[in-house]
Amino acid sequence: MKLSRRGLIALGAAGLAAAALPLAWLMPRLRERRTPDARTVAALVDRMVPADEHPGALALGVDRALLKRAGWHTTFRAYLNRFCDLLDAAAEELRDRPFADLPDAERDAVLQRIWASREEHADTVFTVRGQIMRAYYSLPATWAALGYRGPPQPLGYHDYREGPGA
């Protein structure tokens, strides 16, 4: 069979497209299979809920809880990886260093920049933020600061008619 020049070009383009297709299919999946970088996650958690007179999220192991969740929840792992990528990209742009290598004030500046554009990455930002908050505020060590006594049962709230702290 003799192919025209136009036919050869068309065949070549199709071959290239076919070769590229698995890569295009594979790359996002490979990216999402990465284990999130533990240092970046720790730095994120530390700034999202920092220590003050009460413990911060890092001291209470929230970073480990996130990594554990990312180990089995593939969708969350993808979000966490994306958030880490956003942090590192912004940090490189601002200070030419990864997010985890920045001092606290500069980490906050990076996080503030991402927060300011949160609607562009809404699913990523709100999913990861939500998991950090869930992990942190479900820990008993965080409740005293809020004046919260703890789980609803077995005591219930027999004082429910009174003002709080009455």
Next chain:
Amino acid sequence: MSVAAPQQADVVIVGAGAGGSACAWRLAARGIDVVVLESGPWYRADADYRLHRDDWELSAFPAKAPPWPYTFGEMPELDPGDQDLRSRGAEGRLLVPGNRRRAWKYHHVRGVGGSTLHFTGEAQRLNPRSLRLASEFGVGADWPLDYPELAAYYAIAERQIGVAGPARDPRTPDAGPAPLPPHDPGYASRHLMRTTRALGLNWTPNALAVLSRPQDGRPSCNYCANCNRGCPREDKGSADVVFARPAVASGRCQIVPEATVLEVESGPNDRVRGVVYADAGGKRRRVAARVVVIACGAVLGPRLLLNSASRHAPEGLANESGLVGRNLLETQFWIVSGLVDVPLGSYRGLPRDIVCWDHNAPDAIPGTVGGCVLGPSTTEIGLGGPVAYAERAVPGWGLAHKRAMRAAFGRALSIGAVGESLPSPGSYVDLDPDERDAHGLALARIHSRPGELDTIRLRFMAGRVREVLAAAGAPEPFEEYGSHDTFSSSHVFGTCRMGTDPRASVSDPFGASHRWRNLFVTDASLFPSSGGGEAPSLTIAALALRAADRIAAGLAARSL
């Protein structure tokens, strides 16, 4: 090992929720042998519920069996002119992006007790005027019974459940006081009553299936505010506690959990013969019965009837009118939440301890037919602990967020309105032609297209609850959402509508099929209208008790 039902019973009931359990209890008390087949498990209050755990907030009701699968038909496009009815979360973010209504969820629980396992415990009677929508207001359908007939069974159900409520309900002045005294309103609700006085709203203690005094070995409530996550003390009168367990204790009732009914068998002479079910191990079994009762709700009930088509009933069982699955009525609601400027400790108390009936009558809302009910919803929608505040009520991050959390905790207040849902040609349940379950049976498919009168009512409800919340001290909500852009229904009705005309209804006024005289329905699919926002479980139980008496009489007279 799978539990097998006897091969024969006087009555076999499909589903152990509010309707099935109440029917079984009444029949067993009358000496009739009953078998109840329930697709879900029993729940053990002391072992299955999690309100004592540190991580209690991380899961809602701890379902032991996944909801029964179903699908949705295409949801309608949203009118760009209805932006004021779009659901919004923190910082005004749209919760439903795009311009098509979101098919989210039919909230139901599989298990003995059914959806009462996760209900808030409202035990309200219907407004008598809402039973006459067609004759008095020209929409929907009338109930084929008089209110006093229903009232007699309301009273029986209320006693058995242990309903705590006011001495007088302004809508039903002849009803007399609830069996137990009402719960005192909590601190947050008293704030609401005080601050909204200028709006002229009449708040009253709600009627609740929650004990205000010990009864039948059950303790009174300790006001933990989380009825929806399963009551570990059993002071909440879920159907497993107040109907199913006493029915079993009578020695006349066997409840078979994890038994999935596949087919109601029809025979000649317009009689059904029994049911075929798959037990927990997947083995097919059969129970023959003199009477079959369907009580698995307004989505799965019609599915079972339509999947039970046979040569005797080629269009589906009891579907001679073509109305099985039609007239689906859903939960029309709007909830708005904000942070008030004073500490309330609003994570305590009962989730819906007070109620406002001012707009409940069918003609109470201008420009539409069908009323609504207002009430607090704070812990009912999960704003009962630090996690919910951090995720939903307090935006941001960092030290500012921590400080804001300390200021905000306990100050959330949510106001909810639940309203009438009118029948619409686009709202129905049918069989999905493409999706099947593990037994090869077609799944139920939910279609929902609320009409213009529903939108008018919803706009009124949204406006009213925003007004109430602002008066209570939270003029800027952090979240508001509703049924305009989302199908999210726990209360569904109407798909085996009862009536006197066999051409316009599926069941007769007692829930019996017009044709299949030993086939009954005793769940919310009977409702010709939804009511003006009242929670349906008490009415379901009352109808089931009434049907049980009809069945008992028929069995005694050998007419069934």
